[in-house]
Amino acid sequence: SPSPAFNFAAGPARLPDAVLERARDELFTRGADGASALERPFTGDAFRATLAHARERLAELLALPSNYRILFLAGGALHQFSLVPMNLLGDARHAAYADSGYWSRRAMAEGARYADVTLAARHAGPVPLAAPPLGHWALPAGCAYCHITPNETVEGIAYPGLPDTGDVPLVADCTSCFLTGPVDVSRFGVLYASAQKNIGPAGLTVVVIREDLLERPAPRVPAPHCYRLQAEHDSCVNTPPTWAIHVAGLVFDWIADAGGLAAMAAANRRKAERLYAAIDGSEGFYAAPVATGHRSGSNVRFHLADDRLTDTFLAEAEAHGLTHLRGHRQVGGLRASLYNAMPEAGAAALADFIAGFARRHG
Ligand code: PMP
Secondary structure, three states: OOOOOEEOOOOOOOOOHHHHHHHHHHHOOOOOOOOOOOOOOOOOHHHHHHHHHHHHHHHHHHOOOOOEEEEEEEOOHHHHHHHHHHHHOOOOOEEEEEEOOHHHHHHHHHHOOOOEEEEEEEOOOOOOEOOOOOOEOOOOOOEEEEEEOOEEOOOOEEOOOOOEOOOOOEEEEOOOOOOOOOOOHHHOOEEEEEOOOOOOOOOEEEEEEEHHHHHOOOOOOOHHHOHHHHHHOOOOOOOOOHHHHHHHHHHHHHHHHOOHHHHHHHHHHHHHHHHHHHHHOOOOOEEOOEOOOOEOOOEEEEEEOOHHHHHHHHHHHHHOOEEOOEOOOOOOOEEEEOOOOOOHHHHHHHHHHHHHHHHHHO
């Protein structure tokens, strides 16, 4: 049975226990065709049914409007940093990017290899950290899209709302917030998320795209990277990551059984509030660098006032079965990632440990 330790890694991250158990059983069960879920041809009926199930379940969870399509693509979010301009620029030269932190800047740097990039907005920084100011963003004429990162995994910053980009399609890297709560898909042209935080195993990326945006691919975009071709072939232009899609379908079932995205949001809010309360209640022993209202519920970032205690904190936490709490190498400190599969008991155990460590070392 799964280890009682709680893994707070930013990704690949914990999967729900029920999903691990179903995946284990299905891994070792061969059907009448002599194949398990890991062994089936992607062209056969059994895998096509798995794919359709994952697509339909996800569409239900997202309350997907009928003019949107779901693609299951090989690769990570970093691939999308290039595939977005390759598929969406069309005849345009300009694309806009908001700078909210590390991943948005990586996206912008890739975009700049294909487009004239305009900075749409930037986060107020330095401390307290916050998302870029919202409201109306002035974008250049003929701008193909505006890219945002609604949850910055490294800094632990979450947008409190969405900007108004007028007719310019909003493209969002939702890698670290996908399926953590209800989302109004109609506000976006494209949403994408790599799988290894809230969807399933690494190697898969989900792209949700408004149909009219499928008409713009660059002439030389490689076939498996062409959104239009993948939409036409139900994500099977070539062999898709079949096992990752299978497990993603199990995760979507688990979310639906637990009450859907509203239930995820409620549980995630309780988990994050517990941690932030422990940090804020420590009388300065710990600090959270992100402004209230902009703090991520997925990636809780904090640090010790006395940074020399960080390694002791990590070692003692590990001894308590609370693992992978080191902050991203770009920013240091500590980070607890609380994706959907982190049980409330995990957040509670970490909150207790945070308070206890402060008492012992304060
Ligand atoms: N964007 C965000 C917001 C991320 O958190 C990550 C990974 N942590 C990436 C992009 C890169 O994703 P991948 O490694 O799947 O390419």
